[in-house]
Amino acid sequence: MNxxxxxxxxxxADMFADIAEGLGHRACVAHDAVSARQRCSEETFxxxxxxxxxxxxxxxxxxxxxxxxxxxxxxxxxALTGHADLKGSSCxxxxxxxxxxxxxxxxxxxxxx
Numbered sequence: 001m002n003x004x005x006x007x008x009x010x011x012x013a014d015m016f017a018d019i020a021e022g023l024g025h026r027a028c029v030a031h032d033a034v035s036a037r038q039r040c041s042e043e044t045f046x047x048x049x050x051x052x053x054x055x056x057x058x059x060x061x062x063x064x065x066x067x068x069x070x071x072x073x074x075x076x077x078x079a080l081t082g083h084a085d086l087k088g089s090s091c092x093x094x095x096x097x098x099x100x101x102x103x104x105x106x107x108x109x110x111x112x113x
Contacts (some may be wrong), residue, residue, distance in 0.1 A: 001025045002044070006036040006059065007051040007080065016049060033057035040066055048077045 003020050007013040008031050017027035017086070028045070030036040033054045040048075059079060083087035090096035 001046045002028075004028045004036070004039055004045045004048045005064055006030045006033075006048065006054070006062070008032060008055050009051075009082070010054075033059070033062045036062055037065065040069065045075050046072045048072070048075055048082055050077055052079050052081045053099060 001020075003017075003025050005013045005020070005027060006029075007016070010031060012060070013031060015027045017029050020027040024111050028039055028043075030039050033056045036048075039045075048063075050059040051064055054062070063079070063109040066077065067073070078098075
């Protein structure tokens, strides 16, 4: 699987990429909205994990832009945030856990705020 991690916290993005590569996936990293758009214009990703609070834009807006592009039509995009309080947001939040036996992410429960 070709995965893009978008997070302005460099250590977190690199850690996610290292974990994905350790599981046998190809991982790329972008640290801002501009870099994420650039990466997505250069290649197609199976999965994008997108921080919603980027220094140069809102990850949700970047997600919408990517969805309109031809290269991200079939890409799964997961929003991430370090913010504990999303009340008043229209985000859909999902608890995610790793199923170690199959190396797949599983969504345990959906909540809409």
